[in-house]
Every structure is written in structure tokens, then in C-alpha cells.
Amino acid sequence: MDFSQLDLIHMVRNASIVVQMVLALLLFFSIASWAIILIKYRYIRRALRESAEFSDFFWKSRDFSSAFAKAKALPGSPLARIFRIAYMELKKTSQAGEPVDAGDAVANPNFAFSARFAATDNVKRALRRAINTEMTRMTQMVPFLATTGNTTPFIGLFGTVWGIMSSFQGIGQKGAASLAVVAPGISEALVATAAGLAAAIPAVIAFNYFTSKIRIVETEFQSFSADFLNIIERDILRVERRKG
Numbered sequence: 527m528d529f530s531q532l533d534l535i536h537m538v539r540n541a542s543i544v545v546q547m548v549l550a551l552l553l554f555f556s557i558a559s560w561a562i563i564l565i566k567y568r569y570i571r572r573a574l575r576e577s578a579e580f581s582d583f584f585w586k587s588r589d590f591s592s593a594f595a596k597a598k599a600l601p602g603s604p605l606a607r608i609f610r611i612a613y614m615e616l617k618k619t620s621q622a623g624e625p626v627d628a629g630d631a632v633a634n635p636n637f638a639f640s641a642r643f644a645a646t647d648n649v650k651r652a653l654r655r656a657i658n659t660e661m662t663r664m665t666q667m668v669p670f671l672a673t674t675g676n677t678t679p680f681i682g683l684f685g686t687v688w689g690i691m692s693s694f695q696g697i698g699q700k701g702a703a704s705l706a707v708v709a710p711g712i713s714e715a716l717v718a719t720a721a722g723l724a725a726a727i728p729a730v731i732a733f734n735y736f737t738s739k740i741r742i743v744e745t746e747f748q749s750f751s752a753d754f755l756n757i758i759e760r761d762i763l764r765v766e767r768r769k770g
Contacts, residue, residue, distance in 0.1 A: 542692045548685030548718050552678055556725040559674045562667045563732045569602075570664070570739050576603035577746065584609070588757075590616075604660040604743065605750055608653065612754060615652035646758055653751045660747065664740050668733060675730035682722020689715025 580603045584593045594613050597606035693712055 542689060545685045545689045545692075545715060545718055548681055548688070549721055552681060552685075552718070552721040552725050555674045555678050555681075555729075556721075559671055559725060559729040559732070562670055563728065566668060566732075566736055570736065570743075572602040573604050573664070573743065574739070576600040577605035577743070579603070580606040580609070581746070581750065604664065605746065608656040608660060608747060608750070609754070611656040612649050612653050612751075616649050616758065619648045646755065649758060650755060653754070657744075657747045657751060661740075661744060664743060668736050668740070671729040671733035671736070675726045675733060678722045678725040678729070679719075680722070682719045682725075685718025685722075686715045689718060 577600075580593075580597060580600050583596045587593060587596075590613055594610060597603070597610045597613075600606040690712060693715060
């Protein structure tokens with residue numbers, strides 16, 4: 527048998543229709559996985575870079591108005607989007623508390639204090655919703671990589687088993703079992719297993735990489751949320767002590 531006949535295209539063409547369908551399915555998984563890998567890599571890299579830039583600016587300035595302007599200039603930062611939502615909620619609740627009649631505060635000294643802490647609760651809920659939204663966006667499409675890594679080796683194995691069954695059936699019909707007769711059919715069947723592994727290995731590596739990065743980002747979200755709430759609560763207590 528000529529070695530040139532063992533090229534991949536020749537083996538795929540000579541494979542059975544079931545093996546060819548398996549290879550087409552594996553090709554779909556592979557192309558989709560690589561597309562997701564490229565999209566998520568660019569998205570997460572930009573998110574980490576711009577979030578780090580926003581975090582540095584926020585802790586250096588400590589001015590919410592300046593940080594809000596900076597957040598609008600960083601559309602790729604999920605941390606900046608979380609801050610924008612929390613800041614708008616804080617501003618909205620603060621404006622909603624301004625028109626309160628001064629007589630209410632005189633009649634009930636704890637009224638303003640309770641209103642400020644109610645605003646803190648609103649900001650806390652806004653932060654929780656924003657974090658959940660950003661985490662959903664970060665993890666979008668990533669589970670498909672896990673599905674690819676878990677299923678494509680078995681899909682490829684199915685194609686290989688089917689191809690070997692077809693090869694042995696052909697051997698039985700021809701009544702010959704020499705290496706020259708058996709080897710081409712088995713090699714064509716094994717292409718499915720190789721294709722399944724080729725699709726699964728990059729998907730598993732990418733899934734583990736993205737999962738670790740997403741955990742780091744989630745930790746940063748939770749830390750920033752806690753620190754932001756602490757700043758608001760300290761400011762409230764400082765104002766109340768000055769009034770007292």
C-alpha cells in the first residue's frame with residue numbers, strides 16, 4: 527500500500543457515512559470551541575485590564591463623581607459597570623431623601639439616620655444584582671467548552687467503534703484478513719478518535735483557564751462591593767457623629 531494514500535482526506539473519504547457524520551459533528555464542536563476560546567479570551571483579558579485600571583483610579587481618587595466619569599470611559603470593565611449601577615442607585619436614593627419635610631426630622635431624630643441606612647440597603651441590593659449580571663455575562667458560553675471536553679472523546683470513540691465494525695464486516699464478506707486488508711479500514715476508523723481528542727483537549731484547557739480567571743474576577747467583585755459599602759457606611763456614621 528502506498529504511504530501517500532494514508533493522508534487524512536483520503537481516509538475521511540473512504541470512511542463510512544456514519545464515521546463521516548461523526549467527523550462532521552466533531553468539526554462543528556471544534557470550530558465552535560475555538561470561536562468561544564478566542565471571544566472569551568479577548569473579553570476576559572480586556573475585563574481584567576480595564577477593571578485593574580478602574581480599581582487603581584478609584585482607590586487613588588476616592589471621589590465618586592470622578593470615578594463615575596472614569597467608569598463611563600471604561601466600557602469593557604465589569605467592575606466599572608458595577609460601580610456605575612451602585613453609584614446611580616446611591617444618587618437616586620439620596621435625591622429621593624432630599625425633599626423630606628424638615629419637621630419629620632425634628633419630630634423623629636432617627637428618621638434621617640434610618641433613611642440613610644435604607645439607602646445603604648438599596649445600594650447593597652443593586653450591587654448584588656449587578657454582580658450577578660456580570661457573572662452571568664462572564665460565564666456565558668464557557669459551559670459549552672466543558673460539554674465539548676466531556677463529550678467529544680466519546681463521540682470520536684463511537685465513530686471508531688462503528689468504523690472497526692464496518693471494517694470487520696467487510697473482511698468477513700471478502701474472506702480475507704491480511705494486514706493489507708485490515709490496516710486501511712482500522713486507520714480510517716481511528717481518525718474519529720483522534721478528531722475527538724483534538725476537539726476535547728483545547729476545550730478542557732480553555733475551560734480550566736477561564737474558570738480560574740472568572741473566580742479571580744468574582745473575588746474582586748465581592749471585595750470591591752464590600753469595600754464600597756464600608757465607605758458609604760463610614761460616611762454615614764461620620765455625618766451622624768458631626769450632627770450629634
